[in-house]
Amino acid sequence: MFFGPLSDRIGRKEVLLSGMGALAIVTCLLGFADEFYMIVILRGIQGFVAASFAPTDGICF
Incomplete structure (x- = not known):
C-alpha cells in the first residue's frame, strides 16, 4: 500500500535500489x-523495507 504508489511516482528502479540499500543497513x-526490544x-523495520521489492517488479497481467 505504500511502495506501489511510491514507485509509480519516483520510479521503480529508485524504489528498488533504495529499498535494497535500506534492507542491507537494517x-x-x-x-x-x-537487546530484545531492539531486535x-x-x-519490524526490516519487514517494512523488504516489502518494497514486491510492488516494484513491473509485471502486469
Missing part, C-alpha cells in the same frame, strides 16, 4: 542488536 544493524523494532 540487516547489518540487526546483527549487532543485543523486535529492527525486525
